[in-house]
Amino acid sequence: MDHCSACVVRNSAICSALDMDEIALLGKMGRHHKLVAGQTLMWEGEDSLLVANIIDGVLKLSTSLADGREQIVGVVYPSDFIGRPFGARTQHNVTALTDAHICSFSSSDFDRFARAHPELEHKLLERTLAELDRTRRWLLLLGRMTASEKLAHFLLDMSARLVKQDCRAAGPADAFDLPFGRQQIADILGLTIETVSRRLNDFKAQGLIEVPSRRRIEILNRAGLESITDAV
Amino acid sequence: MDHCSACVVRNSAICSALDMDEIALLGKMGRHHKLVAGQTLMWEGEDSLLVANIIDGVLKLSTSLADGREQIVGVVYPSDFIGRPFGARTQHNVTALTDAHICSFSSSDFDRFARAHPELEHKLLERTLAELDRTRRWLLLLGRMTASEKLAHFLLDMSARLVKQDCRAAGPADAFDLPFGRQQIADILGLTIETVSRRLNDFKAQGLIEVPSRRRIEILNRAGLESITDAV
DNA sequence: CGCCTTTCTTGACGCGCATCAAAGAAAGGC
DNA sequence: GCCTTTCTTTGATGCGCGTCAAGAAAGGCG
Incomplete structure (x- = not known):
């Protein structure tokens, strides 16, 4: 070879x-x-x-x-x-x-x-x-975080992994396509598909993210997402 | 040395x-x-x-x-x-x-x-x-199991690890001392101390286990515990 | 042994997330 | 293009487990 x-x-x-x-x-x-x-x-x-x-x-x-x-x-x-x-x-x-x-x-x-x-x-x-x-960090997420914390963590993690390789010309800086459907996100985070959908819409309503298509995510307010994961 | x-x-x-x-x-x-x-x-x-x-x-x-x-x-x-x-x-x-x-x-x-x-x-x-x-198996436990399933799994896992080295003469075969307090069991399983205590008492009430002292566990009905983890 | 601290149990209550159900949106086939 | 299939959203409801609050039991130590 x-x-x-x-x-x-x-x-x-x-x-x-x-x-x-x-x-x-x-x-x-x-x-x-x-x-x-x-x-x-x-x-x-x-x-x-x-x-x-x-x-x-x-x-x-x-x-x-x-x-x-x-x-x-x-x-x-x-x-x-x-x-x-x-x-x-x-x-x-x-x-x-x-x-x-x-x-x-x-x-x-x-x-x-x-x-x-x-x-x-x-x-x-x-x-x-x-x-x-x-x-092991994932154990902490599954064992001790709420649904919102899990999702915020997940989005930030994904952006760290995926943004670089996504070179779509238009759109804001923190935009990427997830390789997962909702059910798979749920299976990663130990949630149900409905909860994933609802919390994602909450984030959208709070102006933290935009979801232009099923698998696309645009982070509008990174600091806002981070504050959710900070666990005050 | x-x-x-x-x-x-x-x-x-x-x-x-x-x-x-x-x-x-x-x-x-x-x-x-x-x-x-x-x-x-x-x-x-x-x-x-x-x-x-x-x-x-x-x-x-x-x-x-x-x-x-x-x-x-x-x-x-x-x-x-x-x-x-x-x-x-x-x-x-x-x-x-x-x-x-x-x-x-x-x-x-x-x-x-x-x-x-x-x-x-x-x-x-x-x-x-x-x-x-x-x-990774632990991820499955934290993400997808109920409190009872988690605890049954935990007890069976502990018995596999601890029974051999515990040579107390009296007592049934499946007896061992946990190196954990209730809070630590909760921190392993992603639960609260109260839930651990309650589910443990449920098991006791069902005749599955005996808890002669705080940290001692005796498994009375192993098959019963296993059936809880079987996830029908 | 009695006092004090720590740990564990028990009860009442409420919230977060699962469950059940159905409608809506997108994707794929021909 | 339309139809079918798959995926996602949205709503209503309820249960499991967390939270809050005492009280009981077990250890530790003088």
Whole structure:
């Protein structure tokens, strides 16, 4: 796979830990893959057979209860890594939210390669530590915040992640398109779709945001949103 | 520090990745430390100056909001590892729940040593991946479970972790002492202390558990508790 | 042992968010 | 273009859990 030299995430994915020769070696084991929005790549509970780098698109990690209640436990973006190396069972579903490109490896191939390349493992460790920090902050959100606080937090977080890559000419500075529908926002924040809709309209009524189309958000008053998350 | 050869967690802590020579080297950098119950070892937001292995005792990781709401985001037991290697800021408070012994290292010493010893980093990676899996399941609990489901889950989880090390002669099989007070259980589950107390008494009234003293739990009907967590 | 502090329980009450229901808006198919 | 399907909004209602307020039990300590 000589795609690697042209890969758009080559300098930000974990591959950046490797030199040219190593990349070539790893590249031979990788398979480029295309996912359509809605497609599920891995299922909760099944053996962990593959891992992958996200080249393009957004995917969700989710778990659910027997009666259908669902919780999104992670969202991954280009250059992120998905899958569970080192022999455990997959703990959550992995589903594409948008059309996506990934570069996948067989778990066993990847595990073997990683153990032989400490720099790669180190990169993976740093990513995993950062993801653990982020997930722990999320516990605070789910366990202790009100619906408004959750949503304000969510919007600010999304703007931090999404604004840069959104280069629409017109419109105010803090504008972006969410890769989520209302139900998915609810599944991220531990709310119902109705509550998400209502609080979003409250924000609109307060002049904090504008919602020109279903998935588009424009932040009109960032300080106002921040004051909601400040937890006086 | 020649304590290492006599260390009780030597075969289960991350040190188990190392051979005798390496352990001796790492041991020289480590300092044995004693904590009393309630003592806070690290503070949210401060620079990450040390990491440590837990030798004995139980500690909590917690974050809080400006108005005092608190969420426990992790609980660590003997042989677990605490602190944030590789240069980030500490994201949560670390507080001893019981008297505790730890073996601590300066972050910078440890980072340098770890980067030079891939086997150690690998062990740390496996631990971090497992902790991330556990934390993500916790998201499901906080985001989507009712108070009773949360508590039943909690009790079963605690029994899995605590029963083995509790060798009190008398009493039924599934008996253990929690290292938590009611408030701490509430802070783990995203509830209030009153709700914890009420649901616990419900379980008692249903004959599922017995609570002979404040911190002691005896599971009388495990299947009954499990059916609560099954989410029909 | 008695006093004091801390922790836990119990009750009354109300709010926030879920639930149930239905209408409205956007998107996709042909 | 119209029709169907899917997603979102809006309204009415109710329950679960939080909040507020005592009171009871358990520890700690002189």
